[in-house]
Amino acid sequence: MERRLRCFAVGAGAVAAAIGVVCLLAWLSGAMTYRGLSSLTIKTNASLCLILCGTALMQAVPADPSPLLRWTARCFAAICLVVGGLTVMEYLPGWELAIDQLLAVEPPGALGVVSPNRMGLPAAVSFTLGGIAILFLLHTPRPLVRQSQWIGIILCLIALLGLLGYIYGARAFHGVSSYTFVAWPTAIAIAFLGAGLLCARPKEGLMVSITSADAGGVAIRRLLAAAILVPIALGWLHLQGESHGFYGRISGTRFLVIAWIVIFSWLVHQTAKRLFRADEAKRSALTALQRTQALLLEAERLSHTGAWEWDLTSDIWTFSDEWQRLHGTRDRSLRPDELFSIAHPEDRPAIRSAFDALRRGASPYEMEHRIVRQDTGEVRTVKASGQYLRDRSGRVVKIYGFVQDITEQKRAEDELRKSEARLSTALDNLREGVVIATERGEVFYWNPSGWMMHGYANPEEGRRHLAEFEQIFQLSLADGRVLTLDEWPMLRIIRGEKVQNLELRLRRLDQEWERVVSYSGTILQTLGEERLVYLSICDMTEQRRAEEALQEREERLRIFIEHAPAALAMFDRQMRYVHVSRRWLTDYDLEGRNLRGICHYQVFPEIPDHWRQVHARALAGEILRADEDQFVRSDGSIQWVRWEVRPWQDASGRVAGILVFSEDITHRKHAEQERERLITELQQSNAELQQFAYVSSHDLQEPIRMVTSYVQLLQKRYQGKLDEKAEMYISFIVEAAHRMSCLINDLLALSRVGRREREFMPVETELVVKEALDNLRFAMEESGARITKDTLPMVMGDPVQLLQLFQNLLGNAIKYRKKEVTPEVHISAERKKNQWLFGIHDNGIGIEPQYHERIFVIFQRLHQREEYQGTGIGLAICQKIVENHGGRIWVESKPGLGSTFFFSLPINK
Known part of the structure; x- marks a missing residue:
């Protein structure tokens, strides 16, 4: 009914709007201009108001119109209200707003008018009230439906008043000298508008009792x-x-x-x-309903099921006594939204979502959730379901549901599940295989150890009759005799025989493997009239292999100890000999004696208490050793011994005895003493050599400086007085003395590099290179060399030696340059694992490959002194510096293509 009434409301608005459209088009086309001279006609403003009011009514009928429809309907209703209201004001004395002939002009003399084309007062009042009624329908947040419907009744009465005048032919109803009364099309349209306002909300306001x-x-x-x-x-x-x-x-x-x-x-x-x-x-149905409800209540009580129902039209909520008992509440005034507080907090979102979907008619629900009883606070588990009912229009008018207490059922299910899980976990985690079969020989259960032990990929492969296993497996005794199927453990148990720790060899014929297994079994239980057979299978293969390996290992240990090159003995906790080496027998004069099982203290009854304490501490778990222990033999000679005593454990990890190792290191000790004597002599010799180097350098430098000074005095005093050949001889002497001085300085530097004068420290190679370049500034300015470098790291080293290293390599790069070519030198540094790799690349003359190693040998030169100055010691110094820092140095070069000298320095030295 509701749907039909809403459709009627839309149709009523459409009829009113259609009347207005037809009449307005007639006015605009001129067909209505002179008709008013002979009969009452609908005016242009009335036609416009019908169009607006009818359209607004159609848009206001939906219960939740879209924002665009709502806004449009409000605008049309407001225009209708304004036009009608202004027309009503024009009927007041002295008011003339000139709005009647805006759309079309009507000549004077029309029937029932004092102002041409002005709608009658009833029509103006009707459109004013109609606009107000539609605005009431669209009022937010709560529409004023009852007020709108009262206005609809008023409109129907105004329309009925005009129509009765036409039906009964009473002129007094539709014409007086000073007013224009309503025309019959207008009266019909107003009647439709009033009826449409009543039917727009058929389940609200005044229409509730009617519908x-x-x-x-x-x-x-x-x-x-x-x-x-x-x-x-x-x-x-x-x-x-x-x-x-x-x-x-x-x-x-x-x-x-x-x-x-x-x-x-x-x-x-x-x-x-x-x-x-x-x-x-209804009384008959009520009687039947009461009987049904009585049966339902009893069924609810027996099944612990409560029922509820919510009539959405009357907003009446009812629930059964069993529902109250389940939820522990006696309050019958609970609202549906308040019932969510009874649900467990964690389940409330899901329940609310399902309940909202049920109210919308989206879908019924069936779910399990928890509740908190209101009287005891106990948490119970319930199974809830909900359904909905629709009326003929498709609107959901009632929702209902059932709640069943399944707490005990869930507890029983949980206990059963836990019990099954515990049993399954226990069987699944057993290292032994488990097979369960019926008395007829049908295998229906394998645990993982069982089916994997038999080479199956899953337990389904092993669920078959025992007779089928004879084609796949072979069981045999230790002596190799193959068992028949009747002798298999499962069938023996079925016959009532006792099978306990029966060790057999299991062989799978299609996979060609063999295991040693132990079978034990019994009758598990009776299932109906059929017995079940339980068979436990223990894989003994690894244990037997371990036993064999242990025997083999003990034999190897015996052989190892017996043939050990040192004195070695193995004792148990009572210090009885277990194994002993031949060297032990030789060193302690026990050759030819069988010591196995004899106590050590019986063999050496006068052993010092010190050794007894060592043995006791080792048996307590300590490891004791001495790298050098001095003994005085009976003949007065000194013997040096290295020994160690440590515990050994059995398979359980418990200390089972001790191992005693001893070695005579007297000869090694004498050799070490001789080495120390030689080292001391060598150090003394090195010190004397260093002192000689210092003295020699001083004594050699002094006459060279004297020779150089006197020759330079001669050169200065007799300059120009000697012939050309004499001056040349003097210059040769000066140059030779200078070379001799440089050579002595280089030799002295080379001797210093070999000794560690200071501890290594962190060195910023950036600063070292800067200082080296400052020292080479004259050579750089003279040659115009360009030096570039990467970011250089910090290294551990001797800053003085590193300065000399970089200065020698950079000086060589500048010195050995091509003629007419500006020297270009680049310094690089790259981390390579645990070292820094430095490179000094130049664009100089290069070096032949066969000389790459020779150039680092002292006094080795590849060029004449007339070409390049030098003593042939610089690269040898560089090599000693790098080696002193734990690195190495090498060169990569080709003639004419420059050279790159690489050297590495450890990151941490």
Whole structure:
């Protein structure tokens, strides 16, 4: 019904709008311009208001119109309200707003008008009220439905007033000298607008009692139409009979009253009769319902199931006594939204989501969730379901559901599940295989160890009859005899024989492997009339292999100890000999004796207490040793011994005895003493050599300086007095003395590099290179050399030696340059694992490959002194510096393509 009434409301708005469109088009085309001179016509503003009001009504009918529709309907209703209101104001004395002929012009002299093309006062009031009613429908947040419906009733009465005038032909109803009354199309349209306003919200406001399904709603719907149509029809008949002279006014009035009484009495009787029948059916249904409810309540009590129901139209919430008992509440005033507080906090979101979907009619639900009883606070588990009912229009009008307490069931299921899980976990984690079969020989269970032990990829492969296993497996005794199927452990158990720790060899024929397994089994239980057989299978293969390996290992240990090159003995916790080496027997004069099982203290009864304490500490778990222990032999000679005593453990990790090792190191000790003597002599010799180098350098430098000084005095005093050959001889002497001085300095530097004068420290190679370049500034300016470098790291080293290293290599790079070519030198540094790799690359003359190693030998030169100055010691010094720092140096070069001298320095030295 609701859907049909809403459709009627949309249709009513459409009819009103259509009347307005037709009349407005007639005005705009000129067809209505002069019709008003002969009859009452609908005016242009009235036509416009019908269009706006009818369209706004159609847009306001949906319960939740879109924002665009809502906004458009409000605008149309407001325009209608303004036009109608302004027209009403024009009927006041002295008001003339000149809005009547804006759309079309009507000539003077039209019927029933004082102002051309002005709508009548009833129409103006109707459109004003209609605009207000539509705005009431669209009011937010809560529409004013009841007020809108009262306005709809007023509009229907105004329209009925005008239509009755036309039906009864009473001029006084539609024309007076000073007003333009409503035209019949306008009256029809207003009637549709009023009816549409009433039907727009059929389940709200005044329409609730009319559209309800109860007896009152049925009575109203049956009598309302008669209450409207019968008086109109009787009034028309009365007037027609009177006008035709069938009766007078008094008689006609009597007949009219009698007809009303008869017709309405008959209608009331028929309505009461129908209501009585409906009540009879309802009472019968109620009696059946009560019986059904009694049965339902008993079923609910027995099944611990509670029921609830929510009538959305009447907003009535009901629930059964069992529902209250389950939830521990006696409050019957609970609202549906308050019931969520009974649910467990963790389950509330899911319950609310399912409940909201049920209210929308999206989907029924069935779920398990927890509740918290209101009386005891106990958490219970329930199984809940919900359904919905729709009316004929498809709207959800009722939702209902059931709640069943399944706490005990869930507990039982959990316990069963836990028990099964514990049993399954226990069987799954057993190292032994487990097979369960029926008395008929059908295998239906394998644990993982069992089916993997038999070479199956999954337990399904092993679920078969015992007879089929004979084609796959072979069981045999230790002596190699193959068992028949009847002798297999499972069948022996089925026959009632006892099988306990039966060790057999299991061989799989299709995979060609063999295992040693031990079988034990029993009758597990009785399942109906059939017995189940439990068989435990223990894989002994690794154990047997371990036993064999242990025997082999003990034999190897015996052989190892016996043939050990040192004195070695193995004792148990009572210091009894287990194994002993031949060297032990030789060193302790025990050759030819069998010491196995004899106590060590019986063999050496006078052993010092010191050694007994050492043995006791080792048996307690300590490891004791001495790298050098001095003993005085009976003959007075000194013996040096290295020994160690340590515990050994058995398979369980417990100390089972000790191992005693001893070695005579007297000869090694004498050799070490001789080495120390030689080292001392060598150090003394080196010190003397260093002192000699210092003295020699001083003694050699002194005469060279004297020779150089006197020769330079001769050169200065006799300059120009000697012939050319004498001056050349003098220059040779000066140059030779200078070379001799440089050579002595280089030799002295070379001797210093070989000794460590200071501890290595962190050195910023950036600063070292800067200082070296400062020292070479004269050579760089003279040659115009360009020096570039990468970011250089910090290294551990001797800053003085590193300065000399970089200065020698950079000086060589500048010195050995090509003629007419500007020297270009680049210094690089790259980390290579645990060292820094430095490179000094130049664009000089290069070096032949066969000389790459020779250049680092002292006094080795590749060029004449006339070409390049030098002593041939610089690269030898560089090599000693790098080696002194734990690195190495080499060169990569080709003649004419320059050279790159690489050297490495450890990152941490």
